[in-house]
Amino acid sequence: MDAIDRRLLDDYQHDLPLSSDPFNEIGEHLGISADEVIARLHHLRQGGAVSRVGAVVKPGTAGASTLAAMAVPPVWLERVAALVSGYAEVNHNYQREHRLNLWFVVAAVNREAVGMVLDDISRRTGLEVLDLPMQQDFHIDLGFGLQWT
Amino acid sequence: MDVSARDLDVLAALGDGLPLCRHPYAELGAGIGMDEGEIIDRLTRLRQAGVIRRFGIIVRHHELGYRANAMVVWDVPDDQVAEIGQRLGRCPEVTLCYRRPRRLPDWPYNLFTMIHGKDRPAVEAAIALMAGREGVGHLPHQPLFSLRRFKQCGARYGQPRQAAE
Numbered sequence: 001m002d003a004i005d006r007r008l009l010d011d012y013q014h015d016l017p018l019s020s021d022p023f024n025e026i027g028e029h030l031g032i033s034a035d036e037v038i039a040r041l042h043h044l045r046q047g048g049a050v051s052r053v054g055a056v057v058k059p060g061t062a063g064a065s066t067l068a069a070m071a072v073p074p075v076w077l078e079r080v081a082a083l084v085s086g087y088a089e090v091n092h093n094y095q096r097e098h099r100l101n102l103w104f105v106v107a108a109v110n111r112e113a114v115g116m117v118l119d120d121i122s123r124r125t126g127l128e129v130l131d132l133p134m135q136q137d138f139h140i141d142l143g144f145g146l147q148w149t
Numbered sequence: 150m151d152v153s154a155r156d157l158d159v160l161a162a163l164g165d166g167l168p169l170c171r172h173p174y175a176e177l178g179a180g181i182g183m184d185e186g187e188i189i190d191r192l193t194r195l196r197q198a199g200v201i202r203r204f205g206i207i208v209r210h211h212e213l214g215y216r217a218n219a220m221v222v223w224d225v226p227d228d229q230v231a232e233i234g235q236r237l238g239r240c241p242e243v244t245l246c247y248r249r250p251r252r253l254p255d256w257p258y259n260l261f262t263m264i265h266g267k268d269r270p271a272v273e274a275a276i277a278l279m280a281g282r283e284g285v286g287h288l289p290h291q292p293l294f295s296l297r298r299f300k301q302c303g304a305r306y307g308q309p310r311q312a313a314e
Contacts, residue, residue, distance in 0.1 A: 008206070014204070018189050018192055051166075054166045055192075057202065058201070100255075109157075132250060138237065139246040
């Protein structure tokens with residue numbers, strides 16, 4: 001990752017140009033061609049530093065989502081985690097250090113569809129699923145300030 | 150603003166990310182029967198209305214060297230949660246700050262903050278610094294460190310499982 005990659009990541013986490021040829025606009029800003037911007041983004045995505053170029057949607061405005069937690073017996077954790085990750089509606093799924101050791105986010109078109117996924121997971125695993133929907137969002141989203149040193 | 154079904158189609162199409170090519174909005178629209186102008190108009194409105202909070206490069210903290218994260222959960226009296234939530238939500242250490250319901254007796258915590266750092270000691274130091282600075286260290290709280298990431302991708306809000314009759 002070089003200085004141009006770092007500027008790309010620093011400057012374009014919030015407002016990608018909404019114009020016909022956005023990577024050309026970015027290239028003009030960085031002093032490289034549009035094709036090079038595209039090649040760098042492909043490379044960063046392949047390397048894993050970039051998940052995607054896209055939208056972070058305010059929770060609760062488009063569709064419905066919730067944070068769910070389960071206390072999974074450790075010997076079952078990998079199997080239950082794989083079952084949970086198998087749902088297209090699940091977009092984050094983490095093991096965390098707590099008795100409630102599996103935490104995942106479920107997003108779907110509406111609250112009823114979210115509930116169906118939670119019920120389905122509970123039925124298939126025989127485990128309780130804690131449903132912790134967001135009630136209020138306090139975060140002022142400034143993106144993620146990367147410290148390069 | 151009202152988010153229409155067409156808007157949701159655009160957001161759903163964006164779930165896997167914008168195509169990386171010279172005219173990505175035209176390409177995105179081609180998959181869902183919209184022209185480039187309509188895609189750009191809808192995204193511009195959604196961004197301006199705040200439905201889209203950020204539109205751009207979404208990084209993976211872990212791959213950029215931020216290998217530790219903790220979801221720090223707080224048990225805040227209900228009459229203070231709005232004020233304290235707003236305060237913690239502005240802290241530079243915090244990448245997410247949500248109020249969620251308690252589920253007693255198992256789960257007494259009602260405020261969730263996410264903190265990323267290069268390693269576990271860095272996250273622990275950030276939590277201690279923030280708790281002291283904001284005067285919230287006396288509130289019951291617990292850091293739930295991430296041990297393994299099983300899945301991470303963009304939300305797919307998708308379509309209702311059953312079409313309307």
